[in-house]
Amino acid sequence: MSSPLTWPGPGSAPERLRQLVAFALHHRLPVALWRLPNADAVQLCLSFSAEAALIGLTPALEPTAPAGFAFFPFRDTDHNPPLFLPADVVFDTEHPELLQVNEDAEGADTLAPALREWLHSAPASAQQAGPALAWHVSPQPVPHMAPQQEYAALVQRSVAAIGNGEVLKVVSSRAASQPLPPHFDALNAFGELTRRYPTAFCSLVSAPGAGTWLGATPEILAQVTQDGKFCTMALAGTQPLEPGHKPSEAIWRQKEIEEQALVARYVVSCFKQLRLRDYQETGPRTVAAGEVLHLRTDFIVDLRKVPFPTLGTDMLRLLHPTSAVGGMPRQAALDFLEKHEGYDRAYYSGFLGPVNLPQPGASHLFVNLRCFQLRPTEAILYAGTGLTIDSDPTREWQETELKLRTAGAILQK
Numbered sequence: 526m527s528s529p530l531t532w533p534g535p536g537s538a539p540e541r542l543r544q545l546v547a548f549a550l551h552h553r554l555p556v557a558l559w560r561l562p563n564a565d566a567v568q569l570c571l572s573f574s575a576e577a578a579l580i581g582l583t584p585a586l587e588p589t590a591p592a593g594f595a596f597f598p599f600r601d602t603d604h605n606p607p608l609f610l611p612a613d614v615v616f617d618t619e620h621p622e623l624l625q626v627n628e629d630a631e632g633a634d635t636l637a638p639a640l641r642e643w644l645h646s647a648p649a650s651a652q653q654a655g656p657a658l659a660w661h662v663s664p665q666p667v668p669h670m671a672p673q674q675e676y677a678a679l680v681q682r683s684v685a686a687i688g689n690g691e692v693l694k695v696v697s698s699r700a701a702s703q704p705l706p707p708h709f710d711a712l713n714a715f716g717e718l719t720r721r722y723p724t725a726f727c728s729l730v731s732a733p734g735a736g737t738w739l740g741a742t743p744e745i746l747a748q749v750t751q752d753g754k755f756c757t758m759a760l761a762g763t764q765p766l767e768p769g770h771k772p773s774e775a776i777w778r779q780k781e782i783e784e785q786a787l788v789a790r791y792v793v794s795c796f797k798q799l800r801l802r803d804y805q806e807t808g809p810r811t812v813a814a815g816e817v818l819h820l821r822t823d824f825i826v827d828l829r830k831v832p833f834p835t836l837g838t839d840m841l842r843l844l845h846p847t848s849a850v851g852g853m854p855r856q857a858a859l860d861f862l863e864k865h866e867g868y869d870r871a872y873y874s875g876f877l878g879p880v881n882l883p884q885p886g887a888s889h890l891f892v893n894l895r896c897f898q899l900r901p902t903e904a905i906l907y908a909g910t911g912l913t914i915d916s917d918p919t920r921e922w923q924e925t926e927l928k929l930r931t932a933g934a935i936l937q938k
């Protein structure tokens with residue numbers, strides 16, 4: 526049973542977040558922080574057991590399903606375990622005077638009293654000035670980083686595969702490294718992400734086996750709200766946001782229109798598989814995500830009118846990985862990427878977000894885009910581009926450069 530505790534010590538909401546993160550890292554536990562799009566509050570979920578966070582199955586989104594934070598890789602392999610952080614400790618900066626602690630959780634017998642002691646005895650200000658936090662580091666090696674020529678060859682090979690009918694669309698991607706600026710502080714960087722990208726889902730996840738990841742993604746994968754709505758979106762097509770121009774003035778090429786239409790068609794095919802016809806489709810319209818524009822179609826199902834209690838869970842299983850990060854047809858595109866992409870995407874283009882948090886019936890899962898992985902002295906950034914028969918290697922490289930700048934902006938000295 527989770528019980529609300531009154532916060533036992535002093536400290537502002539950001540200081541309290543830091544105290545909880547410091548506790549998690551000190552005990553080598555998994556922790557996640559996030560800020561929903563267009564919201565102010567930052568939420569935190571901490572698990573008392575790293576082992577309990579290791580799950581194989583895609584999480585269920587029904588209100589009766591366990592509460593926690595999902596962190597899933599692009600591809601299910603032994604290297605990057607799918608994680609579901611049980612909500613053993615939950616903190617919300619909107620109610621900084623409270624802390625939810627599950628006293629029955631695995632590990633709570635020793636860790637719940639240790640947490641109370643930690644919050645009592647370690648003043649937030651002392652921890653702020655204390656030694657740097659020991660963030661989890663992925664046990665996997667740093668991924669291969671394709672230089673421009675190699676990425677251009679991948680784009681050409683993908684276009685050839687589209688040309689010969691092997692696939693309709695492929696989303697190729699790459700990793701790039703950026704040194705950490707002096708005195709880089711991941712918690713401050715997370716705060717900076719939330720300020721820069723108010724409409725994105727901003728996250729900071731640190732867990733044994735996965736490492737530490739920060740990001741600001743624009744893409745909802747599956748969302749169930751407490752007022753009974755299921756939402757997903759088809760997001761694709763990219764162009765730079767020109768200074769002084771409004772997103773609504775953007776003109777799209779046929780290539781991007783087709784690329785996004787394929788993603789929308791994929792979402793509709795998932796509804797069809799579930800024999801669900803009663804959905805509301807809006808768009809495509811142009812939306813801004815940091816310095817770039819995308820085409821987006823929104824899909825909403827009113828779960829109060831359509832009696833389909835497992836829709837969120839079923840759609841999540843069908844949607845991931847969407848054609849916005851893999852391609853079409855799905856399996857052929859994934860096979861192509863496995864063979865030719867040449868690096869491990871790890872958690873980039875996987876999905877992440879709170880399930881049944883802060884209340885049962887509220888789940889917000891996003892595609893892990895515009896993100897980076899934190900290593901001791903560098904950040905590994907990731908970006909991909911949807912390819913069609915008309916893709917040009919130089920343009921696609923430039924598009925990845927632009928997308929890398931979203932999360933990369935917080936790494937500037």
Ligand SMILES: C=C(O[C@H]1C=CC=C(C(=O)O)[C@@H]1O)C(=O)O
Pocket residue numbers: 696698744760761762763819848849850894895907908909910911912928
């Ligand atoms: C794969 C990424 O973006 C996807 C989402 C929006 C637009 C996309 C595009 O235009 O290619 C991608 O499908 C990425 O940001 O790494």
